[in-house]
Amino acid sequence: MPAPVPRQRSASVAETATGSTGSTTAGTGGDLTVLVIEDDPTGSFSVPELPDTGGARVRVRSARNLTEAERLLTDDVHCVLVDLALPGAGDDDLATLKDVLRLAPRHAVLALTTSGDAERAAEAVRVGAQDHLFRDELDGRLLNRTVRYAVERKRADTAQMKLAESRLRAQENARLERGLLPTPLLQGSNLRFAARYRPGRSRALLGGDFYDTVRTPDGTVHAMIGDVCGHGPDEAALGVELRIAWRALTFAGLCGDELLSTLQQVLEHERESDEIFATLCTIDIAPDGRRAGLCLAGHPSPLITRGGRAERLLPYESGGPALGLLPRARWPRHQVQLGGVWGLMLFTDGLIEGRSGPGEKERLGDEGLAAMVNRQLGAGLDGEALLESAVAEVRELNGGDLTDDVAVLLLSRGTEPRG
Structure with a gap:
């Protein structure tokens, strides 16, 4: 006892x-x-x-x-x-x-x-x-x-x-989100690729912005960038679904209006609410690299750089509506001439909706972005260094962190990147 x-x-x-x-x-x-x-x-x-x-x-x-x-x-x-x-x-x-x-x-x-x-x-x-x-x-x-x-x-x-447990969840989430970010498929192409991605959500790796770049067997290079309205995990998940659907449909041979119409059906089936929509910019670059087809679905037009100058790529006023807004919308595909030496910068509106300067009420906008990129091109920047400088300067002009997601990618031909 x-x-x-x-x-x-x-x-x-x-x-x-x-x-x-x-x-x-x-x-x-x-x-x-x-x-x-x-x-x-x-x-x-x-x-x-x-x-x-x-x-x-x-x-x-x-x-x-x-x-x-x-x-x-x-x-x-x-x-x-x-x-x-x-x-x-x-x-x-x-x-x-x-x-x-x-x-x-x-x-x-x-x-x-x-x-x-x-x-x-x-x-x-x-x-x-x-x-x-x-x-x-x-x-x-x-x-x-x-x-x-x-x-x-x-x-x-x-x-x-x-x-x-918190660290393990953070590591698992980071691995998951990194796995959901795209890996460009450009084997066999002479185009150079660079991208920057910054989600608006704190401590997140993935936001509602999405992009992708692939080369199909005929030698055409297809690039896409888009933005799901909103900034939460549901929007991020929908962005991943749209990106994966775009890649599958592109490899299946769809392009232009047919591709965007199918993506709109995917969006309508997968979105949480009828109020959810997504903007999109797609471009398909011919195997010779001198011309391309451009489709805009409520999205900002890309910038094209030639001879050290950047300007908006026409036609920037004749695109279609954002995906998910109109049930039977159409998205015209416009032929554009690129030339022999060029760079294409595709971006989401998070890059241009920040302030034009600390304390300013005016937004940076397309023209402000073009002017900023021209200054950076004049300083000899291109490739990774150009994108890094652009995102950093946009944040500095805004006077602090941007609240919206930011995605920007650069495809270039005929120049050696210095980044």
């Missing part, structure tokens, strides 16, 4: 539950409540007199079995003290302790045994208890210190577990 604890002070359930303060998140400098699970025939657990610690006390509630313990295990209990002498199920002499650990996953748990059972006490800590106490060595100061240490250790373990 376990050795009895010296009965210097007894505290019954009724006495300790009434007026107990604190909670499982209370600081360890205040009162703490301990739930003792012990098969004591008297129905109470004797607690040694605790030292005076500035008025702080350890209060005790007693339970004779797990059923009673579950009823008494309220939020103001900080620690559970389990008597290892309680009979367990089957041959497992730690069965009761394991049941308590499952019953009270957010609470500190202590094992109570005798000094002659040190091996089982150590095993109790290995299976999840914060610490153990020996009945025949127990006094008030030791009980006070051990309970407070156990509560603090449990809190630290819980915080560390939550931090690890």
Whole structure:
């Protein structure tokens, strides 16, 4: 039989539950409540007199079995003290302790045994208890210190577990979002590709903007950039669906109005609300690289750079509506001449809707972007360096971070990138 604890002070359930303060998140400098699970025939657990610690006390509630313990295990209990002498199920002499650990996953748990059972006490800590106490060595100061240490250790373990889980979720989300970002398929093409992507959502890698670039077997290079209205995860998911659908339809041979009409059907089936729409710009560049077909669905026209100058690519006023606005809309495909040496910058409106300067009310707009890119071209920038500088300057002109998603890609022919 376990050795009895010296009965210097007894505290019954009724006495300790009434007026107990604190909670499982209370600081360890205040009162703490301990739930003792012990098969004591008297129905109470004797607690040694605790030292005076500035008025702080350890209060005790007693339970004779797990059923009673579950009823008494309220939020103001900080620690559970389990008597290892309680009979367990089957041959497992730690069965009761394991049941308590499952019953009270957010609470500190202590094992109570005798000094002659040190091996089982150590095993109790290995299976999840914060610490153990020996009945025949127990006094008030030791009980006070051990309970407070156990509560603090449990809190630290819980915080560390939550931090690890948060980091794991962040890593998994990052891997997922990186996997959803496009990988350009341009094998066999002499065109150079660069892109920058910055979602408006804090700590996100993916927003409602989307883009892609592929080369089909006939040598045509197809590029696309789009923007789903809104900035949340649902919009980001819809953007990924539209991008994947665009790539599949492009490899299937669709182009121009036929392609955009099919994408609108995808949008209508997948969107959360009839109010959701998406703008889109598609361009297909002939195998010789000197001409292209352009379609606009409510989207800003690309910039074309030639001879160190940037200008909007015509026709920028004769596109069709955004996808999802009109059920039987049409999107004309316009032939444009590119020439021998050129660069095409496709972008979403997040790049042009920022302020034209710190404190200014006027938006940067298409013309402001063209002027800014001309300054950067004059400074000798192109490729990756041009896009990096453009996004950085747009943010600087805005006077801080942009609230909208930003996607911009650059296809160029006939020049060596310096980025």
